[in-house]
């Protein structure tokens with residue numbers, strides 16, 4: 001593979017302007033944005049289902065499972081509402097409606113916007129060239145006139161604990177697609193995937209034990225956020241074990257029952273030298289980039305993730321791009337789609353030999369402006385950097401926190417609303433570097449903070465952004481008042 005290869009002929013039927021390998025949401029968006037408003041052509045190469053992990057095994061099924069849990073919880077905290085309860089069978093049916101393993105509608109969408117779909121596993125076999133291996137073992141060579149975009153995502157990591165892999169643990173795929181609720185589950189991990197799964201499994205009746213290697217849940221957030229989640233998990237009866245060392249796993253019998261479902265005897269885990277026996281183990285211990293068989297040179301990778309510049313271009317290759325989880329910038333669907341929009345604009349501009357002038361061609365948000373929501377109980381919504389990170393960088397930091405339960409809008413939303421919000425402020429520049437909200441339904445609060453962080457709105461101006469009464473958004477007013485008192 002050379003850095004500036006020749007461009008294939010226009011009339012070759014195996015040639016498109018843009019080839020995207022991997023049809024998750026970032027791949028779909030990259031193809032769409034690279035051709036829209038032009039006569040350029042694009043093809044997506046997909047080895048499983050167009051729509052990717054997010055649509056069938058991650059974001060969508062997990063949120064479909066969590067929403068009924070949130071609604072029942074909210075209803076039970078409201079005098080005047082009676083009899084709210086989960087209907088597990090209906091819950092699973094609705095999850096299947098949203099995340100059924102059929103990509104016909106996604107393929108139809110792709111075709112409707114002029115994107116072709118080729119089924120199979122793609123790898124780079126030359127400059128602007130992808131070889132696709134089909135499920136039957138056949139091979140087909142595709143060529144791109146302008147660009148190849150890699151969007152092959154990640155898979156679940158399995159820590160190298162003796163016996164763990166052999167015990168056929170559940171990955172995030174299995175736990176989002178469960179059909180029967182195990183009576184007891186151990187979850188290995190304490191991040192977003194682990195915390196979200198703990199909530200729906202517990203609500204569906206499972207005994208849940210979380211084995212967390214470190215000393216916090218959601219450790220990438222402000223410590224008080226994970227602290228509030230841990231408090232609530234204790235109330236819910238989720239057994240969270242911090243500093244847990246899992247040294248061995250064993251399962252006497254394990255068998256496939258078809259469609260990827262595994263059935264077996266109980267699983268024995270050795271945790272801190274003691275035995276824990278559960279029906280299933282869920283591993284939620286990070287992600288591994290799907291870059292190994294893509295035909296990339298070693299110097300294009302960093303810890304397996306594909307290195308890109310802020311035009312989402314692999315440095316040194318004017319035709320090769322990587323978006324989504326694969327570049328490791330932010331393992332989130334909305335960030336992958338954002339990168340894809342930029343990548344598509346860059347491809348379009350380069351195809352027309354236009355200069356890459358303007359922010360629409362630059363990945364700016366991945367630099368300290370990433371929003372994320374953990375939809376656990378309570379929800380944790382954050383954007384930007386934490387106070388610890390800001391201090392680590394030598395920034396003069398001011399922090400302010402406020403009890404969300406004391407905001408009228410929150411108190412009206414439900415009895416006993418528990419939550420907290422905090423801002424990280426660059427005291428010198430008077431701008432927001434980060435914000436965190438913890439509480440029921442706080443997911444919708446974070447976008448206002450994202451606008452303030454990205455726009456670098458001075459806090460003195462935020463004073464004039466008046467939240468409506470009685471909304472939970474009045475937290476902004478309370479935070480600014482609290483800051484005024486402190487300063």
Ligand SMILES: Cc1cc2nc3c(=O)[nH]c(=O)nc-3n(C[C@H](O)[C@H](O)[C@H](O)COP(=O)(O)OP(=O)(O)OC[C@H]3O[C@@H](n4cnc5c(N)ncnc54)[C@H](O)[C@@H]3O)c2cc1C
Nearest residue numbers: 022024047052053054058059122152153324325331332333
């Ligand atoms: C349980 C769970 C819940 C999550 N919830 C959220 C959430 O609520 N919000 C959020 O923003 N993010 C969430 N995420 C993260 C989100 O799923 C990922 O960030 C997102 O799926 C990344 O998209 P992607 O296209 O980069 O990768 P993927 O979605 O993994 O898609 C990659 C695609 O490439 C295909 N592929 C791989 N290799 C090849 C190849 N060689 N040839 C052809 N095709 C190939 C795969 O089959 C797949 O379809 C969650 C993740 C998990 C595990």
